[in-house]
Amino acid sequence: MTYPTERIRNFAIIAHVDHGKSTLADRMLQETKLVEGRMMRAQYLDRMDLERERGITIKAQAVRMPYTAADGSEYLLNLIDTPGHVDFSYEVSRAMNACEGVVLLVDAAQGMEAQTIANLYLAVEAGLEVIPVLNKIDLPAARPEQVALEIASLLGGDPEDILAVSAKTGIGVPAVLERIVERVPAPRGDPDAPTRALVFDSVYDAYRGVITYVRVVDGWLRPGLDVRLMVTGYHNEIDELAVISPEPKPVDALGPGEVGYLTAAIKKVELARVGDTVTEHNRPAAEPLPGYREPTPMVFSGLYPMDSDDFPDLRDALDRLRLNDASFTFEPETSVALGFGFRCGFLGLLHMEIISERLDREFDIPLVATAPNVKYEVHLDETQIRPNEDAVLLVSNPAELPAPNRIARILEPVVDAMILSPSEYVGAVMQLCEARRGDLQKMDYLTEERVELRYRLPLAEIVFDFFDRLKSSTRGYASLDYEPADMADADLVKVDVLLNGEPVDAFSSIVHRDKAYEYGRGMVSRLRELIPRQMFDVPIQAAIGSKIIARETVKARRKDVIAKCYGGDVTRKRKLLEKQKEGKRKMKSVGTVEIPQEAFVAALSVNAD
């Protein structure tokens, strides 16, 4: 059944990870009688195992809930689920553009978190109606009055007016639904104009091709309609047009304000990108919906199979992941130390973690990942430019940085970071940010206990372990959000690590000159612990260009012999040697130095300071 636009309410829930977004969504499904209690399973809307286990939502989904309001009128509520993490802020903003309102869900014990605030700002910028809701009011640690004050100080308005619920028990949820009906504006759109529908998510399905989630703005979508994606130019007839309520249900049409999904034999998500506009192929709209942006990878890492025989499998796995995730990139590269692999680009750290975990979980390929880094803009010295070489190089693999004498300047990406912290840890947070070359922009006390700090930080300084450090120096209370700002000049150098005089490309890193010594020392002493003793002394050096900045030596092994072969048990001795020899075969050789894979993994995964 099609609803008149004035009876439609499209909304999203903004919440920090663990603040109960999925639980509230579950409760809404029950409250609107869409899901019977006995059919309920936790986090009904999160489809992927990974999401369910991590308790976070990676892919936005939309669910349609017919709802009879207290005044007896029938409404159609469309809940659009948004990803909760900074890495996916663009996807969040698109999902919000499919709504007219948001429920701001805040844990009454934890209070506001940086990511929630960042998403809240996105909602406010998009002109959405914001309905603040306190969750977990049944918890003993809940402090609803204080958190309500925090929210009011950010949003304005009366703290008394803020709804309080326990998504777990369902207390207060009916009031939330009523307020959505009451406050969220009905969508507006022109049913007669050429079709325009916003793609706010697309998910790969092996059988039906890409499932494209859309919010119709103008005109109509119908099965069989020849539609075109305005950015990618792909066009095809709609095979399946459906809504999720809460299981997929085919529909005859979707009109202005409605939310659903379509399939059109789309082979990969790249062709139906988040933010693109679906229009009618034969009667296209003049302009796409505003705001489309290419996803830009910000964080890079080399992924190498532990066993070089797995290289083709890794390529297949990355291809398959990319079908489902257009925002991650990869291209083949070779490392002297690690062999053949791929330089992969990710939106951010969580995105990188998710991809690695999926590779591990779904494809079972043991990997070595190089330390994450960012993309640098390298301006070559004019006198040093080689024929057919660009004056500006983009470097996402530290090993590819040109020699120091060829470089005029290097620019690095910087981000605007927002950190929310209890006021007692402000000192620790500032100390950390300053150690990471941060530039304090602003500091606001949201309440007496909570401070919002804004820093401009080099992205390279936060990709490694910043978040862990932030958490550990604030007992887990601080939260972080960041968004790319621009590129800035920095005094950066490449630190190489040499084993027995030979550079090991996988260990090269681009760091600020002031930190080069510290980085070099750290890497060299860590490697001294990790590299097994060899038959000869192995010098380990850190160098900037030809200048050695740190040195350690792995002393030659002096004893490697089984003392006794007792009782004539030669079999045992032979098997031990065979096993050791097999272990040796699996080592990576750098020149004459043999390094176990585990040493690479350990050296690359431990933090740099």
Next chain:
Amino acid sequence: MTTPDRDPAAAGAAVYVHVPFCRSRCPYCDFNVLTGAGAEPQARYAAAVRAELSRVAAAGPAAVAPSDADAQCGWPVFGSVFVGGGTPTQLPAGDLAALLRHVREVLPLAADAEITVEANPEDVDGAYLATLVDAGLTRLSIGAQSFVAHVLTFLGRGHDSGRALRAVASARDAAVPHVNLDLIYGSPCETDEDWAATLDTAVASGADHLSAYALTVEANTPYGVDVHRGAAAAPDDDVQADRMSAAEERLERAGLARYEISNWARLGAQSRHNLVYWRGGDWLGVGAGAHSHWRGRRWWNTRPTLRYVEQVHHGWPPVAGEEALDDATRRSERLLMGLRLVEGVPRAAVEPVDEAQTARMVDAGLVTDEGGRLALTAAGRPLADDVIRRLLP
């Protein structure tokens, strides 16, 4: 397929008899031992070993190595008998002597066969040894381990250092022709001086053979568990390398020549038995958990003592497992055993080896490759396992 050059006459044939009984288990030891067994089970065990010996001997070599062409000609002459443990001297002298006599009754032994018994210092006196000598004993191997009190305590040994010296003296008085002392170096509590003192005392005792083993952490031992938990220190590899050099230097100076990684002997006192193992010879092992090798077939007996006795009692073969070695494996084993000897191995017996690595090892001064033989240098010996891994194809 050519057979590896195995001149059975050169490598020889031997008999190993395992006696698993010990008064107590030493904290570092993972050998097949049984503590606290009374006289009666010990006697039943000795009887089982004699029964197994009789059966193996009567069945002949065709039963243990059916594919071997020489098997039709019956047993070759055995050049060595070794009764090891455990602690063979836990048995009454009479039982042990009966065992030695029994071997000679059922198998052809050379007239000058080496007959060794392992002994704990506190178990043997003049009368005990006289009984064994009367039964053919030619060599006593004494588990001295150290001559320093606090090292002996660490090793959990029940004797004091004087006891081992008295055992050597008793052996001399009983006219045992050869005496070996087993020593263990590199305990975490041992100092360079302790080790030097132990070596000097061992030399002065008059023993003509010394085995010096680096203390090794074995997983399923009280010491191994302590090391794993961090409750005890593991031996330091560099310290052990130093101790090995110290042994080399002091023993050579005293006229004991190294002939294997852990073994030194006066002229003519090398252990014939151990050379059979290292040169790829054949041996029959009897008793609980004993290993045998005959012409490319390996097999090993049931380890638990009581089950072993049970099996023999029922007339079942007490064999727990076996392995037929292919030519390549035999060559690998020849290399890994033979390279431990100072004399090295004939290339022809171990080829193919990794020639590139061999050349590297020669360049590095760890291996010699002369006169058709591969051998470790003094510098290569402490790294024997690494060198062997590299040389294996």
